Amino acid sequence: MARLGLTPLLLAASLLAASVSADLTLGVSGKSKGYTASNVRTTSSSLTADLKLIGKGCAIYGPDIPSLKLSVNYDTKERLHVKITDADNERYEVPEITLPRPAASSVNAKTADLVFNLKDSPFSFSVSRRSTGEKLFDTAGTSLVFEDQYLQIATVLGDDPYIYGLGEHTENFRLPKNVNRTLWARDAYSVPADSNLYGTHPIYLEHRESGTHGVFLLNSNGMDVNLGVENGMKLQYNVIGGIFDFYFLSGPTPQAVTQQYAAIVGVPALPAYWSLGNHQCRYGYRDWIDIAEVIGNYSDAKIPLETMWTDIDYMDLRRVFTLDPERFPLDKMRMIVDYLHSRGQKYVMMVDPAVAYGNNTAFERGAEMDIFLKKDGGIYKSVVWPGVTAYPDWFNPNTQAYWDKEFAEFFSPETGVDIDGSWIDMNEPSNFCIYPCTDPAAEAKEQGMPPAPPPVRSPPKSIPGFPVTYSKRSIDVEKRNVDAPSMQLYTRADKAGVNYISPPYAIRNAAGALSMKTADTDIVHANGLVEYDVHNLYGTSMSTATYNAMLNRRPGKRPLIITRSTFAGAGHKVGKWLGDNISDWVHYRNSIAGVLNFASIFQVPMVGADVCGFGGNVTDTLCARWMALGAFLPFYRNHNELGSIPQEPYRWPIVASATKKSIAIRYQLLDYFYTALWRQSSTGVSSAINALWFDYPKDKNTWDMDLQYMYGPAVMVAPVTEENSTSVDIYLPQDTWYDWYTYEVVMPGHKTLENIAFDEIPLFIQGGSIIPLRLASDAMTTDEVRSRDFELLIAPDARGNASGELYLDDGDSINPAETLNVQFQYSGGRLNVKTRGTYKATGKVVKVTVLSGRKGKSVKQGGWHLSGKWDIRC
Numbered sequence: 001m002a003r004l005g006l007t008p009l010l011l012a013a014s015l016l017a018a019s020v021s022a023d024l025t026l027g028v029s030g031k032s033k034g035y036t037a038s039n040v041r042t043t044s045s046s047l048t049a050d051l052k053l054i055g056k057g058c059a060i061y062g063p064d065i066p067s068l069k070l071s072v073n074y075d076t077k078e079r080l081h082v083k084i085t086d087a088d089n090e091r092y093e094v095p096e097i098t099l100p101r102p103a104a105s106s107v108n109a110k111t112a113d114l115v116f117n118l119k120d121s122p123f124s125f126s127v128s129r130r131s132t133g134e135k136l137f138d139t140a141g142t143s144l145v146f147e148d149q150y151l152q153i154a155t156v157l158g159d160d161p162y163i164y165g166l167g168e169h170t171e172n173f174r175l176p177k178n179v180n181r182t183l184w185a186r187d188a189y190s191v192p193a194d195s196n197l198y199g200t201h202p203i204y205l206e207h208r209e210s211g212t213h214g215v216f217l218l219n220s221n222g223m224d225v226n227l228g229v230e231n232g233m234k235l236q237y238n239v240i241g242g243i244f245d246f247y248f249l250s251g252p253t254p255q256a257v258t259q260q261y262a263a264i265v266g267v268p269a270l271p272a273y274w275s276l277g278n279h280q281c282r283y284g285y286r287d288w289i290d291i292a293e294v295i296g297n298y299s300d301a302k303i304p305l306e307t308m309w310t311d312i313d314y315m316d317l318r319r320v321f322t323l324d325p326e327r328f329p330l331d332k333m334r335m336i337v338d339y340l341h342s343r344g345q346k347y348v349m350m351v352d353p354a355v356a357y358g359n360n361t362a363f364e365r366g367a368e369m370d371i372f373l374k375k376d377g378g379i380y381k382s383v384v385w386p387g388v389t390a391y392p393d394w395f396n397p398n399t400q401a402y403w404d405k406e407f408a409e410f411f412s413p414e415t416g417v418d419i420d421g422s423w424i425d426m427n428e429p430s431n432f433c434i435y436p437c438t439d440p441a442a443e444a445k446e447q448g449m450p451p452a453p454p455p456v457r458s459p460p461k462s463i464p465g466f467p468v469t470y471s472k473r474s475i476d477v478e479k480r481n482v483d484a485p486s487m488q489l490y491t492r493a494d495k496a497g498v499n500y501i502s503p504p505y506a507i508r509n510a511a512g513a514l515s516m517k518t519a520d521t522d523i524v525h526a527n528g529l530v531e532y533d534v535h536n537l538y539g540t541s542m543s544t545a546t547y548n549a550m551l552n553r554r555p556g557k558r559p560l561i562i563t564r565s566t567f568a569g570a571g572h573k574v575g576k577w578l579g580d581n582i583s584d585w586v587h588y589r590n591s592i593a594g595v596l597n598f599a600s601i602f603q604v605p606m607v608g609a610d611v612c613g614f615g616g617n618v619t620d621t622l623c624a625r626w627m628a629l630g631a632f633l634p635f636y637r638n639h640n641e642l643g644s645i646p647q648e649p650y651r652w653p654i655v656a657s658a659t660k661k662s663i664a665i666r667y668q669l670l671d672y673f674y675t676a677l678w679r680q681s682s683t684g685v686s687s688a689i690n691a692l693w694f695d696y697p698k699d700k701n702t703w704d705m706d707l708q709y710m711y712g713p714a715v716m717v718a719p720v721t722e723e724n725s726t727s728v729d730i731y732l733p734q735d736t737w738y739d740w741y742t743y744e745v746v747m748p749g750h751k752t753l754e755n756i757a758f759d760e761i762p763l764f765i766q767g768g769s770i771i772p773l774r775l776a777s778d779a780m781t782t783d784e785v786r787s788r789d790f791e792l793l794i795a796p797d798a799r800g801n802a803s804g805e806l807y808l809d810d811g812d813s814i815n816p817a818e819t820l821n822v823q824f825q826y827s828g829g830r831l832n833v834k835t836r837g838t839y840k841a842t843g844k845v846v847k848v849t850v851l852s853g854r855k856g857k858s859v860k861q862g863g864w865h866l867s868g869k870w871d872i873r874c
């Protein structure tokens with residue numbers, strides 16, 4: 001979580017930074033004549049050329065680099081790789097250790113979907129789609145600028161382009177026509193629109209009548225991507241370092257683009273089955289008694305609780321790897337975790353990167369191993385929750401071992417708090433100290449860090465629903481050490497005139513100067529990389545280290561890591577929550593676009609917003625609607641801020657009812673949704689959460705829509721979106737649709753749904769689907785869900801056909817020894833089932849329901865095992 005508000009001093013400092021940038025941008029109008037291409041060489045699968053500066057260049061933000069090198073490679077039929085960099089000097093590129101590149105490959109250019117065209121003077125290039133000849137990306141008539149700390153390139157677009165991505169952001173899913181997207185990771189309390197947020201994902205999809213394509217700029221430097229009308233519609237990149245490293249993805253379907261992108265940044269991790277349960281958290285649980293009470297109150301209210309979470313409240317003086325000895329004593333914490341585990345429930349705690357400076361074990365060990373970021377020969381000091389802090393340097397080869405050890409000890413199953421997942425925050429990295437932070441101790445004091453803990457209270461006689469018994473369990477953990485990452489060493493480019501603190505082009509960082517509220521950008525990491533270049537990688541680097549540390553605790557088991565800051569490819573290891581939103585209707589609505597971005601475009605499908613909102617006070621009706629909406633998004637967690645009214649779902653009858661009803665459906669659909677996540681994690685095709693236009697790319701009505709969406713391949717969610725309303729205007733694309741609750745056929749088109757109770761959410765089944773349902777509407781944990789039998793729900797399309805699939809495994813092994821894949825086909829009144837794999841499912845199919853439009857449904861009871869092949873008439 002972030003600290004609220006700007007101090008006056010900070011505000012003054014950011015204004016100062018803004019005015020500096022305004023002065024320096026005056027030169028922008030000076031137009032570059034660009035470069036001339038020469039020495040163009042082609043092979044069957046590649047092209048290279050020398051680019052020479054024309055004249056003196058424009059020198060907008062420093063001297064232009066005189067000679068560039070263009071290299072183009074037809075990597076695959078669908079992927080074109082275009083790189084432009086300095087011909088004479090090595091420049092920073094995103095390190096392989098953070099984002100391993102796909103294996104080298106190439107295809108014959110003549111067989112590729114995309115065509116690269118070059119104009120030599122002034123140099124420009126375009127990328128077109130071979131099948132239609134249309135240009136997808138075209139730099140003609142725009143200027144190419146390549147200076148040490150400023151790179152500019154632009155493409156012309158059609159008048160009314162449909163562009164999606166370029167996050168993290170709080171815009172609509174389809175980006176507005178005039179928007180500047182700044183990519184610079186920042187602790188962004190209240191996730192304001194038109195602002196840089198926590199994550200950096202420089203990819204966009206453009207959708208056209210003729211198809212969808214993707215453009216990924218593999219660059220981690222700060223940048224402004226301006227989408228706007230200026231002599232026609234353009235998309236212009238303004239980047240303050242690195243190189244132009246573009247991947248063009250041909251689609252032509254949106255799903256194909258997502259798959260092509262995953263082939264570069266990695267397919268997302270399959271989350272553990274249990275992590276799809278219902279999670280509860282808040283900032284401001286005062287002590288272990290509060291935690292125990294919430295667990296007890298959940299069971300009294302008969303609302304399924306899979307995982308209890310604890311924010312920084314548990315820490316002693318807000319220091320990571322410590323427990324407040326009075327409020328969260330170890331014996332009580334172990335009791336709570338054992339209790340949860342004995343009931344098939346789980347526990348997660350927050351970990352921040354910043355370690356309290358001085359006088360504590362985690363710091364002393366880190367200092368001894370020399371793993372903290374350094375500046376001017378000493379440990380770099382920042383201010384976070386505990387006061388003065390030190391940041392681990394994830395590019396130091398010893399940091400992984402340090403992190404492993406802290407996790408192994410503090411979260412030891414035998415002697416510590418045996419967490420099941422890890423929640424990592426403040427990893428932009430966030431810093432409360434105002435640049436230049438000359439006196440961190442004074443700053444910490446002035447800002448009241450660490451905040452005073454709440455008064456200690458004596459335990460009540462009994463906690464409702466929570467037995468105060470404690471039995472020590474011993475767990476055998478076979479220790480495995482994750483290999484220390486091998487670090488490539490870089491030589492710091494100590495070129496004269498390079499300004500890592502105030503580069504001549506100032507991106508639109510909402511915090512002000514680059515180093516404001518984060519680590520100083522002139523810090524040099526242990527491997528020689530400069531924070532200026534790798535700032536946007538901090539969260540993802542911490543994610544990887546935490547993933548390894550968690551894996552080390554439970555070898556072979558999929559770790560659940562939920563992070564705040566992400567870079568391209570983060571989903572390969574971790575999940576994400578959308579940060580510190582507000583309990584209002586705007587954020588309720590916007591959470592859907594946020595999830596669509598991460599789940600489908602950025603390939604981080606394990607994603608969700610703080611359900612019922614983080615900041616501010618929620619109302620019962622908003623919380624009821626939000627608990628229902630959240631049940632149909634991947635990561636489902638109610639989370640709330642210190643000082644706001646409590647918002648656990650049992651606090652209001654209508655919220656309790658909405659939660660129970662929607663969890664009942666979520667849990668019936670759990671294997672269906674797990675299968676969708678598995679499909680995405682094994683193929684890269686966005687399968688979990690999709691915008692409607694992914695399924696109906698030809699239907700222009702859907703292109704702007706981001707309030708209705710698909711939950712897995714077959715279920716459309718259409719939530720009520722306005723305060724106090726019990727109706728919603730929806731659109732059903734041309735297809736066969738069935739109402740989830742009544743099984744009635746619903747005609748496609750625009751319509752208004754009326755009388756939607758506050759504890760209900762409209763859902764529709766797409767014709768042509770077979771949905772495996774667990775008979776688990778009353779299950780309290782996901783373990784229980786997994787033990788139940790199945791019903792198959794067959795929703796035929798207009799031709800009377802349907803199909804579906806089911807994937808099963810043990811739910812938490814990284815490489816399950818046994819898996820089962822079941823394919824269902826329905827046609828001509830016969831259901832055909834084929835299974836592959838050896839995993840023995842608990843539960844058999846006991847019921848097959850076929851929806852048959854006006855005739856209602858037909859039900860067949862039986863007991864079919866999920867093995868071999870079978871074929872039944874139904």
Ligand SMILES: *[C@@H]1O[C@H](CO)[C@@H](O)[C@H](O)[C@H]1NC(C)=O
Nearest residue numbers: 025178179180224226227228
């Ligand atoms: C985006 O940035 C450009 C260039 O600085 C500016 O002209 C334009 O007004 C900005 N657009 C928006 C919507 O802020």
Ligand SMILES: *[C@@H]1O[C@H](CO)[C@@H](O)[C@H](O)[C@H]1NC(C)=O
Nearest residue numbers: 290291293294297464646648
């Ligand atoms: C738990 O429920 C009791 C009884 O309704 C209530 O007094 C208490 O405030 C609740 N506590 C929490 C933390 O939910």
Ligand SMILES: *[C@@H]1O[C@H](CO)[C@@H](O)[C@H](O)[C@H]1NC(C)=O
Nearest residue numbers: 316317319322358359360361
């Ligand atoms: C070190 O921290 C402990 C609390 O963790 C405190 O009691 C002690 O006074 C501190 N010592 C110094 C020298 O600051």
Ligand SMILES: *[C@@H]1O[C@H](CO)[C@@H](O)[C@H](O)[C@H]1NC(C)=O
Nearest residue numbers: 615616617618643644645646
């Ligand atoms: C939320 O409610 C609490 C308790 O009534 C109040 O103290 C607080 O100011 C409210 N917060 C907001 C943002 O309205």
Ligand SMILES: *[C@@H]1O[C@H](CO)[C@@H](O)[C@H](O)[C@H]1NC(C)=O
Nearest residue numbers: 585619621622722723724725
């Ligand atoms: C919603 O209803 C509440 C309670 O009746 C009322 O206070 C609020 O103003 C209403 N909001 C809107 C947008 O109508």
Ligand SMILES: *[C@@H]1O[C@H](CO)[C@@H](O)[C@H](O)[C@H]1NC(C)=O
Nearest residue numbers: 799800801802825826827828
């Ligand atoms: C769907 O139904 C039609 C008409 O019954 C049939 O010809 C076709 O083969 C079916 N397709 C599949 C995939 O079963």
Ligand SMILES: CC(=O)N[C@H]1CO[C@H](CO)[C@@H](O)[C@@H]1O
Nearest residue numbers: 170190191192193582586590
């Ligand atoms: C998208 C959006 O509504 N963002 C809002 C988040 O909350 C802050 C504070 O309430 C607003 O300023 C943002 O506009």
